[in-house]
Amino acid sequence: MIEVKTLVLGDIYTNTYIIKDKSTGALAVIDPACNSDRLVDAINEWGGDLKYILLTHGHFDHIGGVKYVLEHFSPQVLISADEMTLLNTPNLNGSAWHNLHIDEIKVDRELLDKDTIALGDTEITFITTPGHTSGSGCYIVDDVIFSGDTLFCQSVGRTDFPTSNGKDMMLSLMRLNDLKGDYIVYPGHDVKTTLNNERKYNPYMR
DSSP states (O other), rough: EEEEEEEEEETTTEEEEEEEEEEETOOOEOOSSSSSSSHHHHHHHSSOEEEEOOOOOHHHHHHHHHHHHHOOOOOEEEGGGGGHHTTTTTHHHTGGGGGGOOOOOOSSSOOOOTEEEETEEEEEEEEEOOSSTTEEEEEEHHHHHHHEEETTTEOOOOOOOOTTHHHHHHHHHHHHSSSSSOOOOEEEEEEOEEEHHHHHHHHHOO
16 A cells, blocks of 8 residues: 655645555655655654655656755666667756756566566556657556646647657557556646546547
């Protein structure tokens, strides 16, 4: 079982999540948005045993704090194998559009669909959900989905960026819709929701 801490960081108000395996105290950070002492302090407040940086996709507002976290801790960096080109290409990851410099990110593990990650006694499953980018993905833990910029509360991620694809997005939303049962959904931006709420009210999932 996990605990979740949410920090809203950066100029685009990106949700950065810290998850903690309750039984061992092992931590992972999902989408460190920018250089942030608040994030480092929050990790330390939860014991500092940071095992992973888990990236839902490679846009600048979800990866901007990776190197800063690595200056303070020694986690592995994980992202979809399909996102490797975008991750370190400024004209694709959006950093060039905002005149930002993001140092090249070294990835320790390239994830494939349905790969699992052991965080202490907790199993995290990665699923590919292309659409917002060609390598976008979600992390499923217990009854929680960290959806990145695939699924928002009553909305979805934009599909007008480099490597975006509207048809792929619809297929990814169908995949999430077809998951059995309900989940708490923690998106890359805006408020958390539930999968049942999105099945009922999200116009892109009906």
